[in-house]
Amino acid sequence: MPHAPSATLSRRHAAIRHALVSRGLDALLVTSLPNVMYLTNFAGSAAAIMIGRDRLAFVTDFRYVTAIETARGTAFECPGLELVVVDHSYDETIASVIGSSQGARVGFEAAHLTVSRHRWLEAKLGAGRSMPALVASEGIVESARIRKDDYEIAMLREAARRLSAVASGVFGEIARGRRERDVALAIDWRIRDAGFERSAFDTIVASGPNAALPHARPGERTLTESDLVVLDFGGVYDSYCVDLTRTVSLGTAGPRARAIYAAVREAHDRAIEAVAPGRSRFDIDAAARDTLGRHGLAEAFGHGTGHGLGIEVHEQPRISRRRGDDAGPGDDDAVAAGMVFTIEPGAYLPGWGGVRIEDDVLVTETGVEVLTDVATELIEL
Amino acid sequence: MPHAPSATLSRRHAAIRHALVSRGLDALLVTSLPNVMYLTNFAGSAAAIMIGRDRLAFVTDFRYVTAIETARGTAFECPGLELVVVDHSYDETIASVIGSSQGARVGFEAAHLTVSRHRWLEAKLGAGRSMPALVASEGIVESARIRKDDYEIAMLREAARRLSAVASGVFGEIARGRRERDVALAIDWRIRDAGFERSAFDTIVASGPNAALPHARPGERTLTESDLVVLDFGGVYDSYCVDLTRTVSLGTAGPRARAIYAAVREAHDRAIEAVAPGRSRFDIDAAARDTLGRHGLAEAFGHGTGHGLGIEVHEQPRISRRRGDDAGPGDDDAVAAGMVFTIEPGAYLPGWGGVRIEDDVLVTETGVEVLTDVATELIEL
Numbered sequence: 213m214p215h216a217p218s219a220t221l222s223r224r225h226a227a228i229r230h231a232l233v234s235r236g237l238d239a240l241l242v243t244s245l246p247n248v249m250y251l252t253n254f255a256g257s258a259a260a261i262m263i264g265r266d267r268l269a270f271v272t273d274f275r276y277v278t279a280i281e282t283a284r285g286t287a288f289e290c291p292g293l294e295l296v297v298v299d300h301s302y303d304e305t306i307a308s309v310i311g312s313s314q315g316a317r318v319g320f321e322a323a324h325l326t327v328s329r330h331r332w333l334e335a336k337l338g339a340g341r342s343m344p345a346l347v348a349s350e351g352i353v354e355s356a357r358i359r360k361d362d363y364e365i366a367m368l369r370e371a372a373r374r375l376s377a378v379a380s381g382v383f384g385e386i387a388r389g390r391r392e393r394d395v396a397l398a399i400d401w402r403i404r405d406a407g408f409e410r411s412a413f414d415t416i417v418a419s420g421p422n423a424a425l426p427h428a429r430p431g432e433r434t435l436t437e438s439d440l441v442v443l444d445f446g447g448v449y450d451s452y453c454v455d456l457t458r459t460v461s462l463g464t465a466g467p468r469a470r471a472i473y474a475a476v477r478e479a480h481d482r483a484i485e486a487v488a489p490g491r492s493r494f495d496i497d498a499a500a501r502d503t504l505g506r507h508g509l510a511e512a513f514g515h516g517t518g519h520g521l522g523i524e525v526h527e528q529p530r531i532s533r534r535r536g537d538d539a540g541p542g543d544d545d546a547v548a549a550g551m552v553f554t555i556e557p558g559a560y561l562p563g564w565g566g567v568r569i570e571d572d573v574l575v576t577e578t579g580v581e582v583l584t585d586v587a588t589e590l591i592e593l
Numbered sequence: 594m595p596h597a598p599s600a601t602l603s604r605r606h607a608a609i610r611h612a613l614v615s616r617g618l619d620a621l622l623v624t625s626l627p628n629v630m631y632l633t634n635f636a637g638s639a640a641a642i643m644i645g646r647d648r649l650a651f652v653t654d655f656r657y658v659t660a661i662e663t664a665r666g667t668a669f670e671c672p673g674l675e676l677v678v679v680d681h682s683y684d685e686t687i688a689s690v691i692g693s694s695q696g697a698r699v700g701f702e703a704a705h706l707t708v709s710r711h712r713w714l715e716a717k718l719g720a721g722r723s724m725p726a727l728v729a730s731e732g733i734v735e736s737a738r739i740r741k742d743d744y745e746i747a748m749l750r751e752a753a754r755r756l757s758a759v760a761s762g763v764f765g766e767i768a769r770g771r772r773e774r775d776v777a778l779a780i781d782w783r784i785r786d787a788g789f790e791r792s793a794f795d796t797i798v799a800s801g802p803n804a805a806l807p808h809a810r811p812g813e814r815t816l817t818e819s820d821l822v823v824l825d826f827g828g829v830y831d832s833y834c835v836d837l838t839r840t841v842s843l844g845t846a847g848p849r850a851r852a853i854y855a856a857v858r859e860a861h862d863r864a865i866e867a868v869a870p871g872r873s874r875f876d877i878d879a880a881a882r883d884t885l886g887r888h889g890l891a892e893a894f895g896h897g898t899g900h901g902l903g904i905e906v907h908e909q910p911r912i913s914r915r916r917g918d919d920a921g922p923g924d925d926d927a928v929a930a931g932m933v934f935t936i937e938p939g940a941y942l943p944g945w946g947g948v949r950i951e952d953d954v955l956v957t958e959t960g961v962e963v964l965t966d967v968a969t970e971l972i973e974l
Contacts, residue, residue: 213810256808274895275808278943300916322708327701327729330708348708397785404778414791427637427656429594429790514655535681562659 213255213279214451214523215288216363222291224251227356228263238316238344239264240352241306244324246523247353252290253283255451260302262309262318269309273298303329307336310344319349358520358528359550364452365574368521368552371449372572372583374406375456379586382443386460386593392417392430395443403447412446412453412525423459423566426515426558437463440473440565442558446525453525455554456584457570460591469567472559473590475507476567479557480588483517483531487555487573487580492545494534500557501533512559512566520553521572529553551575552583594636594660595832595904596669597744603672605632608737609644619697619725620645621733622687625705627904628734633671634664636832641683643690643699650690654679684710688717691725700730739901739909740931745833746955749902749933752830753953753964755787756837760967763824767841767974773798773811776824784828793827793834793906804840804947807896807939818844821854821946823939827906834906836935837965838951841972850948853940854971856888857948860938861969864898864912868936868954868961873926875915881938882914893940893947901934902953910934932956933964 216224228251232240242248242261249255251263252270256279259272270293272280277297283289298305310318310333320330330346337343360368378399385398396415403411418428420439428442435441439462446455459476461469479500486499497517504513516532519525531553534545547553556570572583597605609632613621623629623642630636632644633651637660640653651674653661658678664670679686691699691714701711711727718724741749759780766779777796784792799809801820809823816822820843827836840857842850860881867880878898885894897913900906912934915926928934932955939949952965 255810275806278806320708322712323710325708327703327706327708327711328731329704331703331729348712350709397782400785401778401782404781410795425656425659429636 214249214253214367216253217287218289218291220361220363221251221253223361224356225263225268225291228352229265231352231355232265232319235319235349235352236317237319237347237349239267239313240319240349241310242321242353244321244353247321247357249451249523250353250357252293253288254280254290258302260306262306264313267294268292269294269296271296271298271302271305271309273302303332303336307333311337313344316344317347318344319347319352322348322350354528357522359548360522360552361550364522365550365552367450367452368454368572368574369583371408371447371452371454373585374408374449375447375454376585378402378406378445378447379456379458382445383460383591383593386435386441386462388435388437388462390435392419392422392433392435395435396430399443399445403445406447408447408449409451410448412448412455416442416444418442418566421563421565424560424562424564426560426566426568435462438466440465440469440567442566442568444568444570451523453521453523454572454584455521455525455570456572456586457556457568458586458591459567459569460593462593464592465590470590471507472509472561473567475504475509476557476559476569477588479503480555480569480571483555483557484571484573484580484582487547487575489549489575489577490546493529493531493547494545496547497531497533500555504557504559509559512561513557514560515558518554518556520551522552531555547575549575549577595630595634595748597634598668599670599672601742601744602632602634604742605737606644606649606672609733610646612733612736613646613700616700616730616733617698618700618728618730620648620694621700621730622691623702623734625702625734628702628738630832630904631734631738633674634669635661639683641687643687645694648675649673650675650677652677652679652683652686652690654683684713684717688714692718694725697725698728699725700728700733702734703729703731735909738903740929741903741933742931745903746931746933748831748833749835749953749955750964752789752828752833752835754966755789755830756828756835757966759783759787759826759828760837760839763826764841764972764974767816767822767843769816769818769843771816773800773803773814773816776816777811780824780826784826787828789828789830790832791829793829793836797823797825799823799947802944802946805941805943805945807941807947807949816843819847821846821850821948823947823949825949825951832904834902834904835953835965836902836906836951837953837967838937838949839967839972840948840950841974843974845973846971851971852888853890853942854948856885856890857938857940857950858969860884861936861950861952864936864938865952865954865961865963868928868956870930870956870958871927874910874912874928875926877928878912878914881936885938885940890940893942894938895941896939899935899937901932903933912936928956930956930958
């Protein structure tokens with residue numbers, strides 16, 4: 213479980229309460245588990261909270277009561293937590309917690325609550341008099357999470373340091389004749405052995421032509437002389453996610469491989485140079501994309517340049533192309549100090565293979581800090 | 594990815610189309626990824642389908658185009674799959690696929706679509722003339738998935754055979770002085786080494802007092818003489834999940850440990866004996882629960898007796914207590930041939946420890962087949 217200090221949790225609660233006031237809400241029902249974790253340090257598989265202006269009701273089932281009670285009185289206990297143990301079903305219990313706020317306007321997380329659960333809650337609450345109004349809201353907790361606080365930055369720095377240490381061992385796992393899936397297993401072992409709770413996603417070991425699939429699954433293919441091998445792996449360290457990709461060559465890389473690798477590396481460097489507080493996330497993406505375009509690889513780069521990291525391995529901000537239907541330039545597009553995200557341009561050529569290079573960066577008050585620390589020169593093994 | 598034969602996929606499509614007709618729907622938008630996998634063999638991280646009476650539109654993004662094209666012409670290609678590659682965003686593309694069905698009644702999965710996405714789709718579709726109606730539906734694909742077909746039963750048998758083989762190696766990992774987390778890592782390695790894609794959930798190694806937490810996370814505690822240790826682990830084999838728990842004793846178990854173990858084992862055996870087609874899932878739960886109650890352990894067993902297994906590690910049917918608000922006895926409660934679920938009674942005593950014994954069973958035409966095969970006698974190591 214995360215161990216954010218109680219004072220940090222209090223500041224997070226205050227930020228949410230401030231957002232409630234500005235939206236005219238009396239409380240927010242939080243059903244997204246990553247959001248629940250952010251506000252309470254809870255790391256179990258089922259819970260919900262209702263945070264009001266002077267209340268934090270925490271709903272969970274009997275499996276987690278001991279864990280909650282154990283945190284009481286520690287330096288990372290959740291301030292003001294009022295434990296409500298599920299009776300019968302989560303939704304019944306949530307409805308009764310909401311129902312106790314007669315006449316209130318209670319926000320719910322429209323991006324996380326399903327239509328079924330919403331309709332059930334509406335019907336259940338509608339049966340009472342002076343029912344609280346359920347109001348759709350979006351991104352209240354996510355807006356707080358997008359800029360990491362000191363606790364989170366310390367966690368992400370440590371996680372990135374450990375993942376970088378894993379990387380050097382990973383290169384030693386690459387050998388001709390070894391199956392992709394065996395290399396992936398060895399990487400996952402190294403991640404856990406380095407103190408991570410688990411891999412942050414299914415590790416990618418994509419060799420030769422398989423490297424043309426950005427989300428290849430490691431399979432039976434054996435690593436072969438002159439392959440490029442994309443190695444994309446991440447870890448969850450005390451609930452915080454980091455993510456790293458390197459592409460290595462088995463034997464001396466040919467001219468095409470070298471050229472494509474150099475283009476992707478240049479795109480990676482240009483994008484990192486473009487990171488600074490106030491810069492548009494679209495401009496950071498364009499720094500990578502335009503570089504690849506200049507090398508004739510615009511079509512080969514089909515995904516975004518990066519994604520936020522934190523409690524989730526894919527969160528805000530998205531470092532991506534501006535869409536036609538996005539709003540124009542504005543505060544929403546700007547990255548800000550405290551944001552942590554990946555920079556991971558790639559080039560994928562069906563039938564041939566691919567290259568991706570990925571690091572994790574923190575936006576600082578003055579520019580950028582690269583949290584991962586692994587050389588980006590092409591390694592020939 | 595799963596490799597259900599094309600003929601099997603066709604039968605699944607026919608079952609869904611039959612359900613559409615009976616509900617007066619022209620098509621169903623499937624956004625649940627496990628449901629998408631069931632109908633198409635697709636194992637990626639993002640896709641949606643719209644299955645109509647004579648159409649199966651498959652929406653995914655560029656990352657998975659190669660994988661889809663590679664399956665064409667194979668024995669497990671998805672019949673009738675019409676590939677629609679995402680342009681801009683998933684929801685834009687889904688809206689345009691739905692929008693092409695003028696005047697139709699299109700079901701959506703209310704238990705899987707968020708309020709945000711639903712509202713966005715409603716607004717988008719509402720902008721056109723002769724808009725298709727979005728109709729909330731529940732459980733259409735899940736109702737098909739609850740009874741496994743021959744392909745799935747073969748996969749689950751093989752997965753359970755492999756997990757049982759893993760178990761005997763797991764017992765060899767238990768040693769005094771070893772940390773829970775190191776044992777968990779070793780178990781996860783064995784699961785992968787046995788051919789599983791990954792662990793089906795975070796492996797539980799709960800020793801001594803930690804065993805009183807049904808969902809304990811393996812931590813720094815070292816295994817100690819006279820501990821009971823709950824080992825709960827599962828694997829995903831070609832997309833199908835199996836799940837196994839054994840509780841072992843470090844050294845000779847004391848009288849209390851023996852008595853509780855014997856009670857849980859008896860509950861496990863009685864529940865398995867209660868499994869047969871037509872039996873109520875509540876009665877199967879009661880067979881375990883009443884047994885524990887007779888041994889004074891009713892309060893110590895706070896969770897359900899079992900859960901369905903398949904593409905998800907927790908799916909229908911739930912082998913649990915009847916709730917006050919459940920309907921009375923009826924077809925819905927009865928288990929049927931082809932269902933696969935766990936039987937996992939336990940007893941948890943805060944401050945002392947706990948015991949859980951779990952196997953995976955298949956309901957057959959005549960009774961029950963236990964898929965996992967590991968002795969249930971208390972092992973003293």
